[in-house]
Amino acid sequence: MTSRPEGTPVRQVRPKSALAASGAPQVRPKTEGWQQKKDAEGRPLLQFASPKRGKPPVHLADLAPDERVAKVKELGMPGFRAKQLETHYFTHWTHDPAAMSDLPAAGREEFVHGMLPPLLTEVRRLETDRGDTIKFLWKLHDGALVESVLMRYPGRITLCVSSQAGCGMNCPFCATGQAGLTRNMSAAEIVEQIVKANRLIADGGLGGKKRDDHSAERVSNIVFMGMGEPLANYARVMQAVRVMTDKKHGLGMSARGITVSTVGLVPAITKLANEDIPVTFALSLHAPDDKLRDELIPVNSRWKVDEALDAARNYFDKTGRRVSIEYALIKDMNDHGWRADLLADKLNARGRGWVHVNPIPLNPTPGSIWTASEVSVQNEFVRRLNDAGIPTTLRDTRGKEIDGACGQLVATTEDEAAAAATPNED
Numbered sequence: 141m142t143s144r145p146e147g148t149p150v151r152q153v154r155p156k157s158a159l160a161a162s163g164a165p166q167v168r169p170k171t172e173g174w175q176q177k178k179d180a181e182g183r184p185l186l187q188f189a190s191p192k193r194g195k196p197p198v199h200l201a202d203l204a205p206d207e208r209v210a211k212v213k214e215l216g217m218p219g220f221r222a223k224q225l226e227t228h229y230f231t232h233w234t235h236d237p238a239a240m241s242d243l244p245a246a247g248r249e250e251f252v253h254g255m256l257p258p259l260l261t262e263v264r265r266l267e268t269d270r271g272d273t274i275k276f277l278w279k280l281h282d283g284a285l286v287e288s289v290l291m292r293y294p295g296r297i298t299l300c301v302s303s304q305a306g307c308g309m310n311c312p313f314c315a316t317g318q319a320g321l322t323r324n325m326s327a328a329e330i331v332e333q334i335v336k337a338n339r340l341i342a343d344g345g346l347g348g349k350k351r352d353d354h355s356a357e358r359v360s361n362i363v364f365m366g367m368g369e370p371l372a373n374y375a376r377v378m379q380a381v382r383v384m385t386d387k388k389h390g391l392g393m394s395a396r397g398i399t400v401s402t403v404g405l406v407p408a409i410t411k412l413a414n415e416d417i418p419v420t421f422a423l424s425l426h427a428p429d430d431k432l433r434d435e436l437i438p439v440n441s442r443w444k445v446d447e448a449l450d451a452a453r454n455y456f457d458k459t460g461r462r463v464s465i466e467y468a469l470i471k472d473m474n475d476h477g478w479r480a481d482l483l484a485d486k487l488n489a490r491g492r493g494w495v496h497v498n499p500i501p502l503n504p505t506p507g508s509i510w511t512a513s514e515v516s517v518q519n520e521f522v523r524r525l526n527d528a529g530i531p532t533t534l535r536d537t538r539g540k541e542i543d544g545a546c547g548q549l550v551a552t553t554e555d556e557a558a559a560a561a562t563p564n565e566d
């Protein structure tokens with residue numbers, strides 16, 4: 141059952157049949173070169189629970205501040221050493237014992253290793269010519285692979301992080317979903333992606349900086365659009381967010397600069413709205429009608445478009461943070477004018493000023509059904525939404541050179557990440 145926030149004006153949504161008569165072909169989503177796993181009823185299999193695998197070693201960033209002190213004492217050190225380690229890790233971005241001369245030399249290596257065990261090993265790095273976008277492939281302790289993408293923009297540095305190895309949401313366009321969910325990442329494995337990126341930036345490894353800019357730099361924005369569905373790994377993602385935003389015991393980042401995205405796990409969206417951390421929330425919608433969205437985003441068979449939009453509106457009501465709707469424009473699949481109208485109707489039916497739409501053109505893929513909309517079609521889609529009073533910004537594509545393959549849409553993640561990382565004007 142859907143719920144509607146009290147006092148929200150309700151407007152009649154035009155029936156789909158009246159809107160559908162646009163004459164444009166309808167390409168249906170289907171996998172290319174691989175087969176979706178199906179459940180007993182023949183529907184795309186959804187995996188919510190993480191398979192049992194060897195857990196990564198417990199790390200400082202997995203623990204609450206008092207638990208860190210307890211673990212430090214367990215390792216035979218006085219409790220105040222926890223604070224020293226926090227400073228090394230969250231301020232200097234190091235876990236190298238040699239750099240920690242304020243710790244006693246005797247047993248230092250063992251102690252640091254016990255609190256800050258290595259979690260990510262770099263396997264590969266791809267970067268754009270200017271070096272302002274870098275994609276990392278990391279190996280986790282059990283051999284699972286995840287990615288993160290670091291992007292410099294004017295005035296901000298964004299990191300797109302992974303939250304799961306693999307993904308259980310089985311979207312037909314997504315390389316990540318093909319193999320299913322390998323396992324949830326730990327909070328520290330999520331945080332470590334940021335710490336590694338900050339270290340690289342501090343060492344001058346991210347290009348695109350103006351020569352006369354001498355400011356100290358670090359990652360300013362996080363988007364959870366790497367591998368995995370963040371809200372399917374709720375507790376660990378929230379612990380990671382707490383560490384990111386903790387000014388005393390963590391990275392001290394602004395919650396507003398952190399975007400948590402989802403394909404629409406409604407109960408978890410409601411839970412997120414009730415947390416006391418006003419992160420930016422993005423719903424990867426990609427279709428306003430259930431018929432298409434059931435095929436495009438299989439979790440839609442569990443929670444329908446209206447339920448996801450109600451939960452998104454509720455997020456705005458609870459946090460005052462404007463919600464982003466992510467919409468990858470795919471040629472003749474979801475880019476019809478009537479779909480822009482239907483989306484506008486559904487958003488306006490839930491009130492004004494609470495939402496922003498980010499259509500993202502898919503990278504052109506010749507011969508694939510997953511390819512970019514015509515420019516005129518993109519523009520028309522945006523125009524219809526804006527004319528209906530929905531703030532809508534078509535995003536530039538970026539990072540094509542390195543085929544940014546993390547995230548909600550395999551071919552467009554960096555664009556989507558960029559879109560979500562652009563601060564709302566409110």
Ligand code: SF4
Pocket residue numbers: 307308309310311314315316317318366367368369403547548549550
């Ligand atoms: S698009 Fe996102 S939610 Fe869907 S399978 Fe890929 S990573 Fe998972």
